[in-house]
Amino acid sequence: MHLLSQFSEYFSPHLTGFKQMNTPTTRSIDLDRIETWTKYRKTLCTTCQASCCRLPVEVWTEDLIRMELIDPFEKNDPPKQIAKKLRKAGIIDHFNYKNAIFFLARRANDDCLYLDETTRRCTIYDKRPQTCRNHPQIGPRAGYCAYQQQD
Numbered sequence: 212m213h214l215l216s217q218f219s220e221y222f223s224p225h226l227t228g229f230k231q232m233n234t235p236t237t238r239s240i241d242l243d244r245i246e247t248w249t250k251y252r253k254t255l256c257t258t259c260q261a262s263c264c265r266l267p268v269e270v271w272t273e274d275l276i277r278m279e280l281i282d283p284f285e286k287n288d289p290p291k292q293i294a295k296k297l298r299k300a301g302i303i304d305h306f307n308y309k310n311a312i313f314f315l316a317r318r319a320n321d322d323c324l325y326l327d328e329t330t331r332r333c334t335i336y337d338k339r340p341q342t343c344r345n346h347p348q349i350g351p352r353a354g355y356c357a358y359q360q361q362d
């Protein structure tokens with residue numbers, strides 16, 4: 212899920228469009244520097260401030276259907292056309308034309324559009340994109356995450 216463009220292209224087949232992120236100031240962890248990430252263990256998620264939901268999220272057409280952002284019958288529509296519609300609706304902020312990959316929009320603080328700002332939980336958890344489901348097993352540093360403890 213969410214790094215610098217050249218960084219992600221080098222490290223992850225699932226994160227090809229990272230943009231520059233703000234550097235967190237509250238913790239020593241640096242989302243842009245995977246060497247500062249923490250080895251993942253299940254219990255981390257309960258005290259984390261959802262830092263993984265501040266990373267760019269790649270989304271495919273199948274995800275968009277599950278997320279009910281497009282109808283199943285739109286599956287074969289040109290991705291460029293879908294991207295135009297979703298960008299206009301503020302749901303994606305980037306589209307990779309070459310690989311037909313969409314990137315979910317993020318707020319000014321880099322939070323994912325679907326992250327609840329108060330609870331720091333995903334508001335579409337059951338329908339969340341495959342990229343989110345795969346994290347951190349697949350991502351910039353497999354088996355590690357950008358854990359940041361809640362205040």
Ligand code: SF4
Pocket residue numbers: 212263264265268323324325326327332333334335336339340343
């Ligand atoms: S879709 Fe949900 S799990 Fe995925 S980054 Fe956004 S808030 Fe997090």
